[in-house]
Amino acid sequence: MEPVRDSLRPPRVVLGVCGGIAAYKAVDVCRRLVDAGVHVVPVMTVEATRFVGEVTFSALASEPVQTSLFDESSPIPHTVLGQTADLVVVAPATAQLLARYAGGFSDDLLSATLLATRAPVLVCPAMHTEMWEHPAVQENLATLLRRGVHVLEPEEGRLAGGDVGAGRLADPATIAQRVLELLGRDEVVGTQGDLVGVRVVVSAGGTREPIDPVRFLTNRSSGKQGLALAESAARRGAEVTLVTAAPLVVRPELAARVTVVGVESASDMERAMLAAAAGAQVVVMAAAVADFRPKAPAEHKLAKGDGVPEIVLEPTPDILAALSNARRPGQVLVGFAAETHDVLAHGRAKLERKRVDLLVVNDVSQPGVGFDHDTNAVVILDDAGSSFDIPLTTKSAVADAVFDRVSARLSAHERKTPQP
Ligand code: PMT
Secondary structure, eight states: OOOOOOTTSOOEEEEEEOSSTTHHHHHHHHHHHHHTTOEEEEEEOTTGGGTSOHHHHHHHSSSOOBOOSOBTTBSOHHHHHHHHOSEEEEEEEOHHHHHHHHHTOOOSHHHHHHHTOOSOEEEEEOOOHHHHHSHHHHHHHHHHHHTTOEEOOOEEEEOGGGOEEEEEOOOHHHHHHHHHHHTTOGGGTTTSSTTTTOEEEEEESBOOEEEETTEEEOOSOOSHHHHHHHHHHHHTTOEEEEEESSOOOOOGGGGGGEEEEEOOSHHHHHHHHHHHHTTOSEEEEOSBOOSEEESSOOSSOOOGGGOSOOOOEEEOOOHHHHHHHTOOTTOEEEEEEEESSSHHHHHHHHHHHHTOSEEEEEETTSTTOSTTOSEEEEEEEETTSOEEEEEEEEHHHHHHHHHHHHHHHHHHHHHHSOOO
16 A cells, blocks of 8 residues: 655654664664654664663654564554555664565564555665675665665764774764655755754864974864754754864755854964854854964974974963853853863863853763764753763764753743843
8 A cells, every 4th residue: 555645744754773783873863853843653673672772762753662563552563654654764774684674574573664665765774894895785785775775875984892994874964864855855954943043153173273384283173073063053943153173074965054164273263253153142162272372383394403392382362261251142152171080070160160051071081972983972061050961972962962952041041031
């Protein structure tokens, strides 16, 4: 039976989750789809429940998680799921799932649903490089592609166990975007959301403080967290300025909403941030600004023959302090703090000293947290004394959590300010 699509009802997407380390990223995919107005029905394999709790998906999705072919409330859950879906997406799709799907097996709810649907199917594989490159996996994938299944190939990057190579699940934002495109709803991205009409400025990357014309002092910041923040705000409808000391590329579908301003030093960043912040309702300092810079950078390249130079340092401008002094009424100011010990105590002290509304603290001594990782774990502190724990997840999910708090503050301010 062909699914009958009522254009007024939200599209219905079955989100299949297999048992792999990337299963946690499916939580982010789920959230993004729900935010975009999609009715998400999560189906987990039994193995997936060993990686992420069912409760997590049930809380975020449009319906409780289903895991079994034998459901007391429905004798044939797979056919109901398959027939009523407008699209089925599997993320992560393991080698095992690809083999079962290609082979026509239907021994669990997810594989049976895949056979029982005529809706488009998108699979997003994730596995170790050796498995991904194995001829068995590639042949199964070729079979699925021949049958019209859409495949979002994995990316290169860090894999479980610290290995690096092809096989990492595509970014949740990319998966959600692909789902919306397949549903014909890509126009939704960036045109709806709680930040429509809001101007947001985000800083990113580690500043470079010149020693001479070819050398500089810097730090390990990649700009990934700043980019994720800029993209999250743009996805929610904001007009964003991204002031960055790192070379960053915004996703094509969001590029029209993000103006990228490249800077080098802390002084450049201060100028660019103050200029952009003058017209913004939200300012987020995720950049790792150098605290010190050479007091007198050499005009010419220092040569070995001149002996070992003595470099005298001086403090850089405190950009957050300048932003706080120039703050317009109702503007939300967010700082970040990279800490390695006594994280919360240092965070609280910094929140007060820097006079920000929210301070996002990351303990960069922990694995997968902070500089140059694709993941982060943070505590968001607010000036009213509350704290929100965001355990290890993608930098996109951290960015969304930050903007959830920002959005709540903007709404509270709007409620307090009399409207003309
Ligand atoms: O870029 P990634 O590789 O993705 O890594 C992300 C990150 C670790 C850089 C990010 O999550 C982060 O923690 N950014 C802030 C790092 C930092 O400089 O923390 P801090 O505790 O030294 O500074 C506190 C705040 O003051 C920050 O908002 C910082 O931008 C700001 N600052 C610092 C120095 C200065 N001269 N001016 C400032 O405005």
